[in-house]
Amino acid sequence: MDKCVLSTNERAFIHDTLEQIRIDGRQQYDYRSVNISFQQEKLGQVQVSLGKTKVIAVVSCDVAAPLGDRGTEGYLLFNTELSPMAGQHYAKQRNAQSEASIEISRVIERALRGSGAIDTEALCIVSGEKVWSIRVDLHVIDDHGNVMDCAHLAAITALLHYKRPEVTIGEDGKVTIHETQDRDPVPLSVHHIPICVSFGFLGDGTKCLIDPSLKEEEMLTGSMTVAANTHGQICAVQKGGGVPVHSSQILTCTKIAALKAKDLTDLIETSIRNDEKQRKFNKLPAYARPKEAPVKVKPVITKQELIDLNEMVDSDDEEEGEKDVVYLQELFDQDV
Amino acid sequence: MDIDKSLINTSLLPGDIVGTVVQSTSTENEGKQQPVRIGPGLTLLDDTLVAVKAGKLRYDTLTKRYFLENNQKRYICAVGDMVVGTIKETVGESFRVDIGTAHSALLDVTGFDGASRRNRPDLFPGDLIYARVTVANKDLEPEITCLSSQGTARRDWITGQSVFGPLKHGFVINCSLGMSRRLLDPNCELFKQIGDKCSFEAAVGMNGRVWITSEDSRDIVLISNALEYSQHLDDQGIEKMLNTLFKSR
Numbered sequence: 001m002d003k004c005v006l007s008t009n010e011r012a013f014i015h016d017t018l019e020q021i022r023i024d025g026r027q028q029y030d031y032r033s034v035n036i037s038f039q040q041e042k043l044g045q046v047q048v049s050l051g052k053t054k055v056i057a058v059v060s061c062d063v064a065a066p067l068g069d070r071g072t073e074g075y076l077l078f079n080t081e082l083s084p085m086a087g088q089h090y091a092k093q094r095n096a097q098s099e100a101s102i103e104i105s106r107v108i109e110r111a112l113r114g115s116g117a118i119d120t121e122a123l124c125i126v127s128g129e130k131v132w133s134i135r136v137d138l139h140v141i142d143d144h145g146n147v148m149d150c151a152h153l154a155a156i157t158a159l160l161h162y163k164r165p166e167v168t169i170g171e172d173g174k175v176t177i178h179e180t181q182d183r184d185p186v187p188l189s190v191h192h193i194p195i196c197v198s199f200g201f202l203g204d205g206t207k208c209l210i211d212p213s214l215k216e217e218e219m220l221t222g223s224m225t226v227a228a229n230t231h232g233q234i235c236a237v238q239k240g241g242g243v244p245v246h247s248s249q250i251l252t253c254t255k256i257a258a259l260k261a262k263d264l265t266d267l268i269e270t271s272i273r274n275d276e277k278q279r280k281f282n283k284l285p286a287y288a289r290p291k292e293a294p295v296k297v298k299p300v301i302t303k304q305e306l307i308d309l310n311e312m313v314d315s316d317d318e319e320e321g322e323k324d325v326v327y328l329q330e331l332f333d334q335d336v
Numbered sequence: 337m338d339i340d341k342s343l344i345n346t347s348l349l350p351g352d353i354v355g356t357v358v359q360s361t362s363t364e365n366e367g368k369q370q371p372v373r374i375g376p377g378l379t380l381l382d383d384t385l386v387a388v389k390a391g392k393l394r395y396d397t398l399t400k401r402y403f404l405e406n407n408q409k410r411y412i413c414a415v416g417d418m419v420v421g422t423i424k425e426t427v428g429e430s431f432r433v434d435i436g437t438a439h440s441a442l443l444d445v446t447g448f449d450g451a452s453r454r455n456r457p458d459l460f461p462g463d464l465i466y467a468r469v470t471v472a473n474k475d476l477e478p479e480i481t482c483l484s485s486q487g488t489a490r491r492d493w494i495t496g497q498s499v500f501g502p503l504k505h506g507f508v509i510n511c512s513l514g515m516s517r518r519l520l521d522p523n524c525e526l527f528k529q530i531g532d533k534c535s536f537e538a539a540v541g542m543n544g545r546v547w548i549t550s551e552d553s554r555d556i557v558l559i560s561n562a563l564e565y566s567q568h569l570d571d572q573g574i575e576k577m578l579n580t581l582f583k584s585r
Contacts, residue, residue, distance in 0.1 A: 007464045008462035012505075017553050017554075
C-alpha cells in the first residue's frame with residue numbers, strides 16, 4: 001500500500017494555492033496546534049499531538065554496567081515504533097527497524113544526548129560498575145505528517161517529566177535503590193531543551209514550509225530538520241538527501257528554527273508546571289508517602305471484665321471461692 | 337430468533353451477543369415465528385447472533401432489518417458504492433485505480449458511456465475519476481466502471497455532463513466512512529448550509545473521499561476545512577464553525 005496517493009488535481013491545487021495560503025489555512029511558517037497530555041499514574045508518559053499526528057513517549061530506567069572506556073556515563077536510548085496503527089502503509093516490520101524509524105531515533109538521540117542536553121554523567125551510580133540506563137520508547141499512533149517533530153516533542157517532554165528512583169550508597173559500599181514510597185524520585189539532569197523543527201522544500205528547493213501535513217509531505221522534494229534551543233544554539237541538523245538547498249536558505253531556516261524553539265519550549269514548560277500543580281492537588285503518588293500507621297488490635301477481653309474476674313478469684317470467703325470454682329466447673333460442663 | 341431489544345441504539349463491541357436462536361418444539365409457535373433480517377455488522381455464529389464491528393445497533397423500519405452503524409476509516413468495497421479514485425497506471429485494456437482498498441481496482445478502458453475502442457477518454461496516472469463498484473469480492477480484485485447505473489441519466493462522456501467519469505481541477509479531502517454516508521443522506525444540511533455561503537460542486541465517494549471544486553481556490557480551502565471540522569461537531573457547533581470560517585471571505 002502507498003502512503004498517500006496524490007492525484008494531479010491535488011498536486012496542482014496545493015502548488016497553486018501555496019502562493020497565498022496552505023491547504024489547511026496555515027501560513028508558510030505556522031505550526032499546527034500542539035497538545036500535550038500526561039499519563040496520570042506514572043511519571044514520564046506523555047502523549048503529544050501535532051495537528052492530527054500523535055506520538056506517545058514512555059520513559060523507563062534500569063541499572064546496567066557502563067561501557068568499558070566510559071565508566072562514568074549512563075545510557076540514553078531511544079526506540080521508535082512505526083506500526084500499522086500509524087498508517088495503512090506501515091507494514092508490520094519484519095526486520096527490527098525500518099529506515100524511517102531509525103532516522104527518527106537517531107536525530108532525537110543526536111539532539112538530546114549528542115548536544116549534552118541530558119547529562120549522562122549524572123546517571124552514574126558507581127563509577128565503572130553501575131550506571132542508570134534511561135530508555136525512551138516512542139510509539140507513533142497516528143501519522144499525519146511531520147512525525148519527527150511530534151516524536152521529539154514527546155521525547156523531551158517525557159524526559160523533563162520523568163523522575164528516576166533515588167540511590168544511596170552505604171558506608172560499606174552497598175548500593176540501595178529506594179522505592180518511590182520511601183524516598184522522593186529524582187528528576188533527570190537537563191541542561192537545555194532542544195526542539196526539532198522540520199522544514200519541507202518544494203519544487204527546486206526555493207519554496208520552504210514548516211511542519212508539513214500528510215499531503216504536503218507527499219509533495220516535498222526535500223526536507224531538513226534543525227534542532228535548536230531557546231538560546232538560539234543549534235543542537236543538530238539533519239538533511240537526508242532530497243533537492244539541493246542554497247546555504248543562505250539553510251541559514252534562514254536555522255534562524256526560524258530558533259524562534260519556533262522558543263515558542264515550543266514555553267509550551268512544554270507551561271504544561272509540565274500545570275501537571276505538577278494538578279498532581280499536588282489530586283495528591284497523586286508522585287511524591288513520597290509516609291509509612292502507614294500500625295493497625296490497632298482489639299483486645300479479646302475488656303478491662304472491666306478482667307477486674308471482675310480478679311475480684312471473684314481474690315475474695316476471702318472460701319465458700320464463695322468454692323462457689324466460683326463450681327461456677328466455672330458448671331461452665332466447663334456446659335461446654336461439653 | 338430472540339433479539340435483545342434493549343440493545344437497540346446502544347453501542348456494541350465486536351463479540352457482543354445480540355440474540356439467540358430459540359428452538360421451539362410446539363407447533364403453535366412455529367407459525368408465529370417470523371424470520372429476522374440482519375444487515376452489515378452482524379453475523380450468525382452457530383446459534384447466536386453476534387456483533388462483528390464496533391458501533392450502534394439500529395433497526396431500519398424501511399428494510400425491516402437489524403444492522404450495526406459503525407464508523408471507520410478503512411474502506412472495504414461493496415457492489416454499488418460510488419467511489420472517488422485516482423488512476424495509478426494503464427495495464428493492457430484497463431486502468432489500475434486506487435480507491436483506498438487493500439488492492440487497487442480495475443477500470444475497463446471502455447467503461448464510459450458512449451465509449452468505444454476508438455473513442456475513449458485519455459486518462460493518465462494521477463487523474464481523478466468518479467466511478468461505481470461492480471465487482472467486490474474478498475478473493476478478487478475489485479472492479480469499477482464509469483457507465484451510468486439504472487437510476488442515473490445516461491450522458492456520453494464526451495459531453496462532460498455524465499455523472500461518472502473524470503473529475504477536473506478541484507481538491508480531495510479524506511474523511512471517515514460515516515461522514516461520507518452522512519453527506520450522501522438526503523436529510524444532510526451541511527451541503528445546503530455551505531451552499532448558502534458560496535457556490536461549489538462536490539462528488540462524495542463512499543470510500544471516504546470527497547472531491548470539491550469551486551471558481552475561487554480560497555473557497556475550496558474554506559469548504560475543505562469546513563468539512564474536516566464538521567466531522568466531530570454537532571449541529572450548533574457546525575453553524576458556529578461555518579459562520580466563523582466564512583466571515584473572512
